[in-house]
Amino acid sequence: MISLSDVEAARDRIDDVVRRTPLEYSGAFSDITGADVRLKLENFQRTGAFKLRGATNRIATLSAAEREAGVVTASAGNHAQGVALAATRSGVDATIVMPEHAPISKVKATERYGGRAVLHGADYDEAQAKAHEIEREENRTYVHAFDDDAVMAGQGTLGLEIVDECPEVDAVVVPVGGGGLISGVATAVTAETDARVIGVQAEGAASLPESLRSGEIHERDAVNTIADGIATRKVGDRPFAVIETRVDEVVTVSDEEIAVAMTYLLERSKTLVEGAGAAPMAALLFEAFDYDAGETIVPALCGGNIDTNQLTTVLVRGLVETGRYLKIRTVLRDRPGALEKLVEIIAAARANIYAVQHDRTSRDVAVNEADIEIDIETRGHDHIDAVLDALERAGYQVEVLA
Structure with missing residues (x-):
């Protein structure tokens, strides 16, 4: 099992290649959660992620x-x-x-x-x-990406940086795929502080909670998550031994929660992270683990490499989950002024229309009707309810698509 001296030796070996990444206080997330939140911005690492350390x-x-x-x-x-x-x-x-x-x-x-x-x-x-x-x-x-002592020790240098800059830390929250990062970080943090180390897995790739319950590594048949950086079927043998001994708790978050965390990080901290990097923030925002007001918590934002097409999809999902985006379908009589009346009702509800798709040829409607899909910008779930209520009171049958 790796030791603190292994992590310290790794720090010396990688010093001329690896960047020491910022650890920044976040007033926005501290206000939201009630904790003292410090963001470990490993998305600023060369190559955009922590993996350079272990490699x-x-x-x-x-x-x-x-x-x-x-x-x-x-x-x-x-x-x-x-x-x-x-x-x-x-x-x-x-x-x-x-x-x-x-x-x-x-x-x-x-x-x-x-x-x-x-x-x-x-x-x-x-x-x-x-x-x-x-x-x-x-x-x-x-x-190996994670099941290697030298790789684990290299990843642990991230933990040394956290302890160096924030010795008063109460909890470090780390994403878990194969377990290389959290095993290294836990080795560094628990040797130097009394802080808790909390692991986070995406629900669609969560194998570790069952592994810890049974005392042996559990392998999933398949994985399905937007957090591709932690989309592994199981943790490694070497990391698992460290996790059992040095990690306090492992929790899971949904893809929807990850998408919200990514959206909030972009909006509130102007920080772009990938799904794996946002998983710790999702766990904090949605209280996947218990913490007290005022605790100093460090979410490790482990990477910022996200495909642009996926980013678009994820941000839309985040807007949907936070009530900022609504997509509806309804059917209109195919006559002049019908669409204008519908748009007026949405405008009166103070909602902004992104796009309208008007289809007279759909086989799902009668010959004298038109199929309408509308993308709408909203201000929250209460606003969505108000928009839908106004449409229903006006006699429209509305299907919510997103």
Whole structure:
């Protein structure tokens, strides 16, 4: 099991590559939660995520023969970029296998950092199987994304930075996929402070709560979450041993809650994070764990690499969940002025229309009717109720689509 000295040694090895990221007080989230919230902005890390820490430390420990043969790894995106950059900086050839659905932005970034990207499989685990094939065929060293002591120790340097800048911390909240980050952070934080370490998994990829209940690693059949950075079927053996001993609690959050957290972070802190990075904030905002007013809590915003197309979808989901966006469908008589009357009612309710789709040819309506879909900007759930009530009082049958 890794120790504090392993994490401290990693800090020395990676110092010339890895950026010390900011730890900033958030007045907005402190007001919302009642806690003293400090954001660990690891999304400002080189490559946009914490994975560079562990990758750099692991590659620094390669033998001369291993460096000559090169490395291979599997990754959903962030570890790929970390390995690519760390290997390039060390003059080591790197092949990275990524799932076929990996965000194109992460694939392109991996290649820009000098790695050779190979797309294979539906998820991380299938990509990992392919990477091990390449490991055997080309005699490369496999750099595991999380189940490796040197990688875990490298990730733990994030915890050292938190303790250095905020020794009074009461709780550190960390996203969990394979467990490399939280095992390293927990090793650093619990050795230096009495702070709690709380893990967060997305509901669609949560294997750790069941693993901790049973005392053995539980593997999911599949994963489904917008937080692709923590979309793994199970935690690693080495991280699990550390988590059992040093992590206080593991909670789960829904994709809807993650989307709200991403939206709030962008609006309130002008901070763009990916789904995995927003999971700790989601746990804090939706009180997935207990905390007292005034406690100093550090959510680790572990990465900011999100595909632009996915960002659009997630932000719309966040607006829907917070009552800021409404999409409705209704049917109008196909006659002059019918649409104008509908729009007037929405305007009288002080709602703003984004878009209108007017379809006379839909097979779902009569020949003398038109199918109408309207996207509406609203100010909250009470405002949505007021808009819907006004339409229903005017005789419209409304279906809420989003």
